[in-house]
Amino acid sequence: MLDxxxxxxxxxEIKKIISQRDPSYGAMIDxxxxxxxxxxKILARAEELRSKRNELSKHVGVLRRDKPAEAExxxxxxxxxxxxxxxxxxxxxxxxxxxxxxxxxIPNLPHTTVPAGKNETENKxxxxxxAVPNFNFKPLxxxxxxxxxxxxxxxxxxxxxxxxxxxxxxxxxxxxxxxINYMLDMHAKNGYTEIAPPAVVNENILVGTGQLPxxxxxxxxxxxxxxxxxxxxxxxxLTNLNRGKILPAESLPxxxxxxxxxxxxxxxxxxxxxRGLIRNHQFDKVELVMISDRQKSFECLEIMTANAEAVLSxxxxxxxxxxxxxxxxxxxxxxxxxxxxxxxSENKYREISSCSDCTDFQARRMNLRCKTENGKPxxxxxxxxxxVAVGRTLAAILENCQTSDGSVLVPPALVPYFGKxxxxxx
RNA sequence: GGAGAGGUGGCUGAGUGGUCGAAAGCGGCGGUUUGCUAAACCGUUAUACUGGUUAAUUCCGGUAUCAAGGGUUCGAAUCCCUUCCUCUCCGCCA
Numbered sequence: 001m002l003d004x005x006x007x008x009x010x011x012x013e014i015k016k017i018i019s020q021r022d023p024s025y026g027a028m029i030d031x032x033x034x035x036x037x038x039x040x041k042i043l044a045r046a047e048e049l050r051s052k053r054n055e056l057s058k059h060v061g062v063l064r065r066d067k068p069a070e071a072e073x074x075x076x077x078x079x080x081x082x083x084x085x086x087x088x089x090x091x092x093x094x095x096x097x098x099x100x101x102x103x104x105x106i107p108n109l110p111h112t113t114v115p116a117g118k119n120e121t122e123n124k125x126x127x128x129x130x131a132v133p134n135f136n137f138k139p140l141x142x143x144x145x146x147x148x149x150x151x152x153x154x155x156x157x158x159x160x161x162x163x164x165x166x167x168x169x170x171x172x173x174x175x176x177x178x179x180i181n182y183m184l185d186m187h188a189k190n191g192y193t194e195i196a197p198p199a200v201v202n203e204n205i206l207v208g209t210g211q212l213p214x215x216x217x218x219x220x221x222x223x224x225x226x227x228x229x230x231x232x233x234x235x236x237x238l239t240n241l242n243r244g245k246i247l248p249a250e251s252l253p254x255x256x257x258x259x260x261x262x263x264x265x266x267x268x269x270x271x272x273x274x275r276g277l278i279r280n281h282q283f284d285k286v287e288l289v290m291i292s293d294r295q296k297s298f299e300c301l302e303i304m305t306a307n308a309e310a311v312l313s314x315x316x317x318x319x320x321x322x323x324x325x326x327x328x329x330x331x332x333x334x335x336x337x338x339x340x341x342x343x344x345s346e347n348k349y350r351e352i353s354s355c356s357d358c359t360d361f362q363a364r365r366m367n368l369r370c371k372t373e374n375g376k377p378x379x380x381x382x383x384x385x386x387x388v389a390v391g392r393t394l395a396a397i398l399e400n401c402q403t404s405d406g407s408v409l410v411p412p413a414l415v416p417y418f419g420k421x422x423x424x425x426x
Numbered sequence: 427g428g429a430g431a432g433g434u435g436g437c438u439g440a441g442u443g444g445u446c447g448a449a450a451g452c453g454g455c456g457g458u459u460u461g462c463u464a465a466a467c468c469g470u471u472a473u474a475c476u477g478g479u480u481a482a483u484u485c486c487g488g489u490a491u492c493a494a495g496g497g498u499u500c501g502a503a504u505c506c507c508u509u510c511c512u513c514u515c516c517g518c519c520a
Contacts, residue, residue: 044488047488050488054489058444059444061500061501072500076500079500246436377473
């Protein structure tokens, strides 16, 4: 959520910046500015009335004993004010709600270092790491590799749950477990505290991180009241972990890591990546979250991105890191790096991690602050990044480490976790 | 699921209709004392919004906030209703 004060101070400037994402947001900024001006007028009058009422009522107690007639007069006077007071109160509520609804649907301001652009074609490659493998045979895609080995079974998954679900069997299931432990151990060494959070959260938690109100159709909702949802990423519980608190400055940055299942409806992705592990309704992801003060957050973003990259380089997978342009960034983010892993079957890099600095956008929504040097609380900056998507990593290993005889060589870093260095069919 | 207790400031904990934004203690901050440390003593100590003022989040006002929402009243932390949450005991259960 943007600070309404920023909009009130210079709506034109904010419009200019936000329009780099999408020009249609400009009108919403204008509306917010107009509503806010109106709101303040009403607020002034409402507070004047309340002030008068408080002043009058203060003396009634004493007057009642000493001068009952005067007390009666004052009581009547206050009663007369009630209509206007009630009217102002309701209209205040209405304006507040309208403004908040607008603000909740406006995305974060892109950071000045983010390139302007409409879509992913205007993203900027920052670096390319690792050698793309050379095959002296035609590499199979990961579902073919996995199904031949009997470790991936999409047919059974479909029977159980429909399309876009996966089932891992035997060495496949074990390899996923090995990957998770490898990732969690690495991040723990880098100072992240491991968390095992709930995968079900309340509605306001999703407002905090920005999934609601705008992206309700992407979320799995549970039956019943109060409304609860399955998380689409561990970013949600991790970032909300301290919501409403004032954190001591010296505790920052807070660093959390969790591996959770993630549930996504993928309703806008008809026909995209319909086979395999790339885009499913349920997948495991290791997620990193940092809570930083506002001075250091962009440094933290570099560190977090490096921490995520280390997972891939540790596995010997080739990847590149891309700085997203204004038009391709997520709703809450001010600056995002995507990490893309090489997928031989597609002959291109595919997203496997996304690391974002959300500045104070989420912190304001969840009222998460820290004490500053002068003792005043201020909103923190929140960051999140995949460290990394487990299913996609599994897919990348199957593709990049396949051999001509159909077996898969397990990356050396995983061998201690997996127990052997090769997956062969039974 | 059944029975009971309770939710007050950074924390502990008073306060059952009228100078209560809220006693007291702890903690924090500033200071005095002091070879050093400790102790003692004095002072100070919420947040948001808002009007004016300022170099300033400077200063002076106002409003709101005692789990959340609604109601009663001239006036609510205090009374009533609803919801949420926490704790204890019993039952059930991986």
